[in-house]
Amino acid sequence: MHRSHVLVAVVAAAMLVVPAGALAQDYPPPKDPGNQSGKSRGKGRTLTVCKKGCGYRTIQKAIDAATGKDTIRVKKGRYHEGIQIVGSRYNGLKLIGDAKHPKRVLIEGKGLKGGDAQNAVLINNSDDVTVDGFYARHYKANCFFATNLEDYVLNHLVAENCGDYGVYAFNSKGGKMLNSEAYYNPDSGFYVGQTPPQAGRKKRTLVKNVTSWGNVLGFSGTNMRYTTITKSRWFNNGAGIVPNMLTSEKFWPPTGNVISNNDVFWNNFNFYPAAPFKVPQISAADLPYPVGVGILLYGSQDTLVVGNKISGNYLAGLSEIPAVHLLGDKNPKVAAAAVLRGNGVRQNEFGAGGDLNGRDIAYDGSGSGNCFSGNTVRSPTVPADGSTLVECGTANVVAPNALSEIITMGLGDPKSPDTFEAHWIKHPHPARKGVKPLERYRG
Amino acid sequence: MPDVGRRDFLAAGGVSLLCSLGGETVKVRSPSDVARVDAAAAALPRPAAAAKTDPVDKLRFTTPGPQPGGQRREYWIAARTVSWDVAPTGRDEWMKRRLPTKGRRTIRAFVYQEWSPGFAKPIRPARIPGPTLHAEVGDVIVVHFSNLDRKLRQAVTMHPHGVRYNPEYDGSYLGDFTRAGGFVEPEEEFTYVWEATPDSVGAWPYHDHGPNHTLNTLRGLFGAVIVREKGAPPPDVEHVLFLHSFPPQVTGFSSLFHAVNGRSFAGNTPTIRARTGQRVSLHVMGMDQNFHTFHIHGHRWRDSGGAFVDCPTLGPNETITVSFVEDNPGRWLYHCHVPPHQSSGMAGWYLVEG
Numbered sequence: 001m002h003r004s005h006v007l008v009a010v011v012a013a014a015m016l017v018v019p020a021g022a023l024a025q026d027y028p029p030p031k032d033p034g035n036q037s038g039k040s041r042g043k044g045r046t047l048t049v050c051k052k053g054c055g056y057r058t059i060q061k062a063i064d065a066a067t068g069k070d071t072i073r074v075k076k077g078r079y080h081e082g083i084q085i086v087g088s089r090y091n092g093l094k095l096i097g098d099a100k101h102p103k104r105v106l107i108e109g110k111g112l113k114g115g116d117a118q119n120a121v122l123i124n125n126s127d128d129v130t131v132d133g134f135y136a137r138h139y140k141a142n143c144f145f146a147t148n149l150e151d152y153v154l155n156h157l158v159a160e161n162c163g164d165y166g167v168y169a170f171n172s173k174g175g176k177m178l179n180s181e182a183y184y185n186p187d188s189g190f191y192v193g194q195t196p197p198q199a200g201r202k203k204r205t206l207v208k209n210v211t212s213w214g215n216v217l218g219f220s221g222t223n224m225r226y227t228t229i230t231k232s233r234w235f236n237n238g239a240g241i242v243p244n245m246l247t248s249e250k251f252w253p254p255t256g257n258v259i260s261n262n263d264v265f266w267n268n269f270n271f272y273p274a275a276p277f278k279v280p281q282i283s284a285a286d287l288p289y290p291v292g293v294g295i296l297l298y299g300s301q302d303t304l305v306v307g308n309k310i311s312g313n314y315l316a317g318l319s320e321i322p323a324v325h326l327l328g329d330k331n332p333k334v335a336a337a338a339v340l341r342g343n344g345v346r347q348n349e350f351g352a353g354g355d356l357n358g359r360d361i362a363y364d365g366s367g368s369g370n371c372f373s374g375n376t377v378r379s380p381t382v383p384a385d386g387s388t389l390v391e392c393g394t395a396n397v398v399a400p401n402a403l404s405e406i407i408t409m410g411l412g413d414p415k416s417p418d419t420f421e422a423h424w425i426k427h428p429h430p431a432r433k434g435v436k437p438l439e440r441y442r443g
Numbered sequence: 444m445p446d447v448g449r450r451d452f453l454a455a456g457g458v459s460l461l462c463s464l465g466g467e468t469v470k471v472r473s474p475s476d477v478a479r480v481d482a483a484a485a486a487l488p489r490p491a492a493a494a495k496t497d498p499v500d501k502l503r504f505t506t507p508g509p510q511p512g513g514q515r516r517e518y519w520i521a522a523r524t525v526s527w528d529v530a531p532t533g534r535d536e537w538m539k540r541r542l543p544t545k546g547r548r549t550i551r552a553f554v555y556q557e558w559s560p561g562f563a564k565p566i567r568p569a570r571i572p573g574p575t576l577h578a579e580v581g582d583v584i585v586v587h588f589s590n591l592d593r594k595l596r597q598a599v600t601m602h603p604h605g606v607r608y609n610p611e612y613d614g615s616y617l618g619d620f621t622r623a624g625g626f627v628e629p630e631e632e633f634t635y636v637w638e639a640t641p642d643s644v645g646a647w648p649y650h651d652h653g654p655n656h657t658l659n660t661l662r663g664l665f666g667a668v669i670v671r672e673k674g675a676p677p678p679d680v681e682h683v684l685f686l687h688s689f690p691p692q693v694t695g696f697s698s699l700f701h702a703v704n705g706r707s708f709a710g711n712t713p714t715i716r717a718r719t720g721q722r723v724s725l726h727v728m729g730m731d732q733n734f735h736t737f738h739i740h741g742h743r744w745r746d747s748g749g750a751f752v753d754c755p756t757l758g759p760n761e762t763i764t765v766s767f768v769e770d771n772p773g774r775w776l777y778h779c780h781v782p783p784h785q786s787s788g789m790a791g792w793y794l795v796e797g
Contacts, residue, residue, distance in 0.1 A: 151630065174630060200611075200623025201631045204562060204589065226632070228561030258561025304560050393514060 031125065031148045033173050033196060044069025044092075051077045059083050059095070059107070068092035068126070074134070076104035082116030082139070083107065090126035097133030099156040109139035109162070119145045120162070127151055137161050142168045143182070150174050150203065160184055161277055165191045166215065171250075172196075174203030181211040186277040188220035189213070189237070194249040195225035202226050202256075214438055216271060216280065217242050217289065218264075223251045228258040233265075236438035238291045240267040240313070245299030245323040245338060253323070253337040255301040259308060264294040265355065266312045266429060266437050272417035274441045282414050287325060290315055290410030291420040292358065299323030302342040309349045310357065312437075314424035317350045317357035317379070321406060322366055340367030344392060351378035358425030362409075363388050364402035368395075379425070382406055460692065460732070462657050474695040477658060484597040484655035489628065490621040500620055504609035507638050512673070513581030518574065519558040521591040522599045522651070522664060525569045527552035529689060529700045529707045530788070536710035537776065537790055543698060550694045551594065552705065553651070553662035555601070562589050562632075571705025572685050572730075573666030576649070578606075578639035579673045588614075588624075589632040598626040598653045603668055604760065605647030606637040615652040626653060643670040646683060646726035646762050661693050663705055665730050678766070679721035682713060686737070686757070686779055686789060687730040700788050701779065707788025709776070714792045717769045725765040729757045736780040737763060739793055741771045754780050772797035 047062040047070055048054040054075065056062035060083050062072045068091040076098060085093060097105030107120040120136030123129050123146040135158040136143035143159035146152040147170040157180040159166030166182025166189040169175055173196060182189030189212030192205055205227040212218035218234035221227060221243040234240035241264060243254040270291050271279055282288050289296070292315030297303060299322055310317040323338035350360035360379045363370070365388030372389040381389065383399040390396060412420030429437055460471040464483040471477055495501050509515055529548045534541060542548060555573025559566050567574060578584050588601050601624075602614035612635045616625045624633045650656070650665035667683040689700040689707075703712040717723050727737045738754040744767040746752045757763050778790035 201627055201633050203630060204632050206562070208563070228563050230559075230561060230563035258563065260559060260561055260563045306560050393509075 031171075033125075033127075033148050033150050033171060044071060046070070047072045048075065049073070050075035063090070063093075063095070066090070066093060068128075070094075071096060074105050076101075078106045078108055080108050080112065082109070082112060082118055083121045084115075085121070085123045085126050085129055087125055088127070090123075090129060092128045093126065094130040095121070095132070096130070097156075099133040102133045102156045102158050103135045105134050107134055107136040109137065112139075119143070121145065122147075123152060124148055129153070130155065132156050134158070135160070139163060142166070143185070144168065145170070146175065147171055152176070153178070155179055157181075159189065163278075165189075165220075166212070167191070167210075169205065170194055172205075173198060175205045177205075177207045177210060179209045183212070183214040184276040185215045186275070186280050187215070188217035188242075189215040190219045191221065192224045192227050193220070193222040194251050195223065195227070197225065197251055204228060206230070207232065213237060214269060214276065218267065220244065221254055221257065222246050222249050224254045224257060225251065226256045228260065229262060230258070230260045231262065233263045234294070235264070235266045235435060236269050237267045238269050238271055239289050239293040239296055240264040241294070242289065242296045242298060243300050243303060244296075245326065247326060247329070247334055252334070253299050253301050254303065257300070257303045259295060259303070259305045261307045262309070264308055264310045264313070264317075265432075266435075267294050268292045268312075268314045268424070268437070268439045269441075270417055270420050270439060271441065272412075272414050272420065274443070276441055279414070288412060288414055291412065292316070292424050293319055293410070294357065295319070296321065297340065297343060299326070299338050300340060300343055301337075304344045304346070305348060306344070306346045307348065309352055310360075311351050311353065311355035312357065312427070312429050314358040314421070314426050315410060316359045316362045316382070318345060318348070318360070319362040319406060319410075320345075320370065321364075321403070324403070324407065340370050342369040344370075345372045345375060347374040349376045352376070353430055355430050356427040358427070361389060362406045364406060365390075365396050365398040366403065370396055382409075460657055460661075460690070462655065464654055471658070471692050473692055477692050480655060480658060481595055481597065485595065487598065487654050489598075490616075490619055490626055502610070504611050506611075506636050507583055507609075509583045510581035513579070513583065513639075515585055516576070516578050516582050517560075517585045517587070518576055519560055519562055519587045519589075520555050520574060520601065521558050521562060521565070521589045522553065522555055523569065523591045524551050524553050524594045524662075526550075527554075527571065527663065527705065529702060529705070530711040531706075532710045534710055535708035535788075536792070537708065542708060543696070547696055547698070548700070548707075550689060550696075551662070553592070553595070553599075553659045553664040555664060555666050558589075562587075562591070571663035571665075571702075572683065573649075573664075575666060575683055576668045578643075578668070578670050579675070580639050580641050580644060580670065581673055582639045584637045584639065584668070586635040586637070587632060588627060588635060590627045590629050592629055596629050597655050597659070598628045599651045599655075599659060599664065600625055600627055600653045601635055601649055602652030603635075603637050603647065603649040605645060605668055605670065606643045607640045608635070608637045612636050613652075616654045616656070637668075639670045644672055645670060646728070646764055648685075648728050648730060648760055648762065650730065650760070658693060660730060661687070661690060667726065667728065669726070678724040680715070680717045680723040680769075681726075682715055682724075683726045683728065684713065684737075685728050685730045686735040686784075688733065688784075688789075698787075701784045702788055703791055709790050709792050712788070712791035714794060715777070716794050716796070718796045719769050719772055721769045723765075723767055723769050726762055727757060727765060728762045729759050732759060733781070733784065734758050735784060735789070737765065737777070738780045739765070739777045740775040741773065742767060742775070769795055771795060
């Protein structure tokens with residue numbers, strides 16, 4: 001039997017990768033975000049929202065009265081609504097809470113029903129919108145959701161315990177997620193996905209100075225392109241940063257991404273036994289991600305992982321795996337896209353300060369143009385002889401059985417949570433200021 | 444220092460600039476003309492897909508890779524405007540004189556700056572010239588270029604000399620025939636791929652070739668590429684020296700500044716240091732509308748024809764490489780020998796230890 005068929009059989013049998021929780025929600029249909037940013041020009045007004053004595057008592061009413069030239073300032077308080085910014089009329093709109101103290105401007109979803117309960121803030125088809133300085137929690141779908149647009153700015157946000165993603169951008173070009181925090185989200189804290197391919201000129205998405213912890217995934221990027229994830233902290237998630245290829249969304253594979261200068265540690269949150277969120281139901285068609293991985297490239301291309309500190313992840317600090325469930329796809333384009341190509345892993349520091357990973361790097365050597373240079377490695381690798389970790393400019397060499405070993409060690413059965421830890425190599429963590437390890441949630 | 448007024452500047456050989464944008468040709472004689480051209484550049488729409496009536500415009504090209512044994516030399520370079528002091532010491536050490544106050548010598552420059560992968564952060568200071576790109580024969584130079592300017596809001600590019608590229612990577616605005624890399628708008632990114640071929644050996648400039656390239660190169664949007672034979676060691680001392688100028692129309696000052704690498708007057712321009720016995724190479728490039736000469740006191744070298752020279756001439760975007768083994772210690776002056784150029788800042792120190 002062809003190797004990939006063996007793998008697919010193994011994977012299907014054991015249910016590897018990929019929750020599909022987001023698909024269960026009611027989302028606006030994707031559309032082309034366009035070719036040019038549609039910034040509104042001219043001077044706008046400032047509309048003020050507060051619970052008493054301002055022009056508007058709800059944020060949505062201010063938005064209904066605004067155009068893209070305007071700035072809406074929201075004073076501190078608790079707002080119980082689902083906010084929608086929809087259409088090009090709002091190109092350029094600024095929705096400003098308290099950038100210094102975002103938790104003072106709470107958008108609360110608990111108790112809401114219908115459309116309002118879905119997202120704290122939905123931006124759909126409105127370019128160049130800024131949302132700055134808000135705290136959202138308890139929405140059924142997402143805390144902050146930008147879709148079908150260009151050049152959003154999501155800044156100084158706190159996203160807690162929404163139904164899928166904390167801060168989420170989909171089918172969009174360009175944009176920034178900055179200075180924000182996401183925790184206790186049952187899919188990922190931050191997500192950028194289905195980035196439309198942009199031939200020639202392109203707009204880059206920047207995720208910078210964010211903190212993501214206590215989520216199933218710290219960062220997920222299904223078919224994400226041209227995105228830089230940098231200077232951020234990813235810890236206490238099931239897995240830290242996971243660009244991935246799925247055919248349930250368009251524009252596969254993930255490509256052209258940079259993951260640089262992040263602190264990726266302690267991603268060993270086994271949420272299956274207990275979690276502060278509703279654990280995603282895994283159907284037979286779904287494949288759960290492994291628990292205990294810092295960075296997982298699942299079917300990536302032309303992605304650079306550089307200058308990160310990766311420590312204390314019990315399964316592996318970094319793993320590169322082709323999108324195994326698609327290697328045998330009947331569409332040859334899908335099968336070809338599932339292969340790892342042109343990924344560089346450079347100058348990363350694994351297991352610094354005595355905070356060792358279970359394994360530092362796991363890569364089977366498959367694909368082409370995947371290279372490793374200047375990394376500081378302190379724990380074992382898979383394969384153990386490091387033969388697949390070739391320098392740039394050197395042809396990739398497949399290590400027999402390495403892919404099976406990597407997949408096997410990451411497999412688990414949600415009904416038997418301990419199985420996700422069966423292949424962990426645990427090391428004690430040195431103390432970190434203000435952070436405690438989260439491996440099992442105890443309320 | 445004598446303040447060079449516009450009349451003096453013109454009398455001294457300066458020229459008014461011609462900029463063509465959006466179907467209009469503007470004689471740039473004053474800062475208000477510059478503002479007009481900048482506004483036109485910012486408003487210029489992205490070129491529509493070319494009509495492609497000519498077969499050459501239908502050609503598609505593959506992205507080259509390195510030759511066997513060659514490398515992929517990757518750079519992340521952003522274009523942005525910065526506040527730039529033309530003479531930060533405030534003094535001309537050669538003529539021992541005070542220069543105009545900071546407010547009258549600080550301009551809005553347009554520069555190329557090297558960033559970390561993914562444009563996460565700048566890794567070199569923003570300066571003139573931009574980063575020097577290095578390659579050996581057989582390599583490809585991959586430049587991820589991003590237009591990060593927020594002030595002028597114009598499309599810009601990177602256009603190289605010397606290396607080989609196909610039209611996709613020309614980095615030139617060509618009106619209706621512009622390809623993607625010839626019009627990179629603010630917040631956009633384009634990846635250029637250039638080949639270092641055997642006939643690329645040498646030092647070459649790169650510069651903006653977008654729709655407003657005349658003004659933007661005068662603002663500092665240029666840098667250098669150095670290509671060596673495979674395995675060839677660099678000289679002991681190597682510098683790129685751009686000879687260029689900041690005309691009053693562009694700076695808004697009454698004074699004209701002639702500059703070396705964005706700075707004017709000895710003590711501000713690069714001070715080059717060497718020791719006797721070292722192999723020295725200076726790549727001198729013209730980057731304005733003038734012809735310049737390059738003279739180093741106390742030194743001679745051979746030109747490309749084998750003749751000894753000490754004051755060769757170079758034109759716009761031309762390179763001369765000055766190479767010699769150092770044998771003459773002391774403090775030396777280097778300068779352009781065109782009198783108004785040297786007197787308005789195009790001079791610097793060359794210090795040789797025994």
